Amino acid sequence: MVLDFGDDSSKSISIEVNKAFSTIANLGLPLLNIIPSFNKIVIIFENSQIRDQNKEKITLEMSEIKSQSHKSAHKKWKIPACYDESFALDLKLIQKLHHITKEEIINLHTSESYYTYYIGFMPGFPYLGDIPSQLITPRLATPRINIPARSIGIAKNHTCIYPKISPGGWNIIGQIPFDIFDLQNPNPSLFLPGDKVSFYSVNHKEFQQIQKKHFSINELIKEYSS
Amino acid sequence: MNSLVITRTGTHLTVQDFGRFHYQHLGVSPSGAMDQRIIKELEKIIPLHHNQFIEFAYVGPSIKVKEGSVKVCVGGNCNMNIQKNNGTQIMCQPYKSINLFEGDELNIHNTIETVYGYIAVEHGLGLNPCLKSFSTDTKAGIGSINRPLKVDDTFEILEDVSSWDHLSIPNPTYKKETNFKVYPGPQLQFFTDQALQSFISTTFTISAQSDRMGIRLKGEAILSSESHDILSEGILPGSIQVPSDGQPIVLMRDIPCTGGYPKIAILKEKDISKISQLPPGSQITFDLQTIY
Structure with a gap:
């Protein structure tokens, strides 16, 4: 079953998507997976019988969601980020492309509170946006084979964090000092669709100090979200 | 122990x-x-x-x-x-x-x-x-x-064998199927009648690059009349996506969770198991059903 919210990827559509996602996910329906993305929600049932039994309920719920004002349960994150050259593999490329300094890139990237459109591509990978227009950069022409875990990337009008080492085509501009996906936790992902995420710049020494603390997901929630 | x-x-x-x-x-x-x-x-x-x-x-x-x-x-x-x-x-x-x-x-x-x-x-x-x-x-x-x-x-x-009795069932006879019924995918309308015609008339060969993520097919290029790059959306095993080279990929169990290629058609759950058993080089065809 597909719930379609239109053809665009705008923040207002995504807010609708995530509102519907959390409502339907909390209905306790017998579904296998419910997958939100920019403008759609795909709901997967074990078979078409179960789908047909629940279709009406979801459709009804959807019409009610539209009329309700939504109380946000989403978190606000302030995430430390180190933009040192040792982590920011593509900083030079972006400086050259946009004719801006390293400081301007950091100021721009830390100036906004980003919206978490959805989690996808790999476990715990948040699609965040939208980044300031001066930073909009195409994906790398040749994707990297190994992007270091915890790297911060930008591509088109989005920014992201790679939860673990992975191939990928985003431009890498920094790194965060902790893991954002933990398989030992029943709620394994630090970020959830709809969360707001902003970054603040830390130097290499501060980065290492945080890194050494080996925060768990629950400790990170306490420390860096509100 | x-x-x-x-x-x-x-x-x-x-x-x-x-x-x-x-x-x-x-x-x-x-x-x-x-x-x-x-x-x-x-x-x-x-x-x-x-x-x-x-x-x-x-x-x-x-x-x-x-x-x-x-x-x-x-x-x-x-x-x-x-x-x-x-x-x-x-x-x-x-x-x-x-x-x-x-x-x-x-x-x-x-x-x-x-x-x-x-x-x-x-x-x-x-x-x-x-x-x-x-x-x-x-x-x-x-x-x-x-x-x-x-x-x-x-x-x-930790536990010991419950019984030494020999149990057996007859070998299940799985007929080797090479023609698969498929159902309209969410981006079916991205493909012209002509493209759909060649999708159902082409004999595709299973490529050796197939794995648990997807079965890659080789055959006549099936080109979308719109775009081969859609906004990423949730996908499920059995979806047949068509990247810009026109060579379809049947998504299998280790799917990426969202995908940005148009999906022309989708296989039934039981056919995902069937198609997984066809070795590279096998030739298959699709029969597009109009009623979902």
């Missing part, structure tokens, strides 16, 4: 079950056995499998009882034998329970004209679930064992 050790790995040896659900919105793929029909059959002989099956592709592993004794059963179309502790060698068959004692080694050779085979062990493999499932997604590094199995991996099975 009973224990089993891998003495030879075969290929693509992983632990799988019926799938890991409820986490795809966090980027976690469903995974699970490529051919779910077989582990369903094995359930009849080893009901106490604890959802921990070993999957192999093309070449099976050798497993040896290090300590105690275990009851196992192999599913799939494959050759195998047992090297007994006393040096004798005995033949054995899939879909028949096998009692293995200390020092016995089960050698599974190749799968015959198929790809995947499975081993069920009574009382499971002594593993803990990861996100409520035992399945392995090696690309994402998720699973009770988050990598392919390797030589010397040892499984400790």
Whole structure:
């Protein structure tokens, strides 16, 4: 079953998507997976019988969601980020492309509170946006084979964090000092669709100090979200 | 205590079950056995499998009882034998329970004209679930064992074999199907009647680049009249996506959780298992159904 919210990827559509996602996910329906993305929600049932039994309920719920004002349960994150050259593999490329300094890139990237459109591509990978227009950069022409875990990337009008080492085509501009996906936790992902995420710049020494603390997901929630 | 050790790995040896659900919105793929029909059959002989099956592709592993004794059963179309502790060698068959004692080694050779085979062990493999499932997604590094199995991996099975009785079921006869009924995909309208016509009239060849993530097909290019780059959206196993080179990919169990290629059609769940068993080089056709 597909719930379609239109053809665009705008923040207002995504807010609708995530509102519907959390409502339907909390209905306790017998579904296998419910997958939100920019403008759609795909709901997967074990078979078409179960789908047909629940279709009406979801459709009804959807019409009610539209009329309700939504109380946000989403978190606000302030995430430390180190933009040192040792982590920011593509900083030079972006400086050259946009004719801006390293400081301007950091100021721009830390100036906004980003919206978490959805989690996808790999476990715990948040699609965040939208980044300031001066930073909009195409994906790398040749994707990297190994992007270091915890790297911060930008591509088109989005920014992201790679939860673990992975191939990928985003431009890498920094790194965060902790893991954002933990398989030992029943709620394994630090970020959830709809969360707001902003970054603040830390130097290499501060980065290492945080890194050494080996925060768990629950400790990170306490420390860096509100 | 009973224990089993891998003495030879075969290929693509992983632990799988019926799938890991409820986490795809966090980027976690469903995974699970490529051919779910077989582990369903094995359930009849080893009901106490604890959802921990070993999957192999093309070449099976050798497993040896290090300590105690275990009851196992192999599913799939494959050759195998047992090297007994006393040096004798005995033949054995899939879909028949096998009692293995200390020092016995089960050698599974190749799968015959198929790809995947499975081993069920009574009382499971002594593993803990990861996100409520035992399945392995090696690309994402998720699973009770988050990598392919390797030589010397040892499984400790605390409970003893419940009965030495021999159980068997007739070998399931899976007809080798090469024509698959498919249903309209969410971006069917991206393809002109002409493109759809060539989709159903083309004989596609399964490429050797196929894996647990997707079965790649080679044939006449099926080109979208709109775009081959859509906004990423949730996808599910069985979807047939068409990237810009026009060569369709049937998405399998280790799907990326969202995808940005248009999906022309989708296979039924039971056909995902069927198509997984076709080795590279097999030729297939699609029959597009209009009623969903």
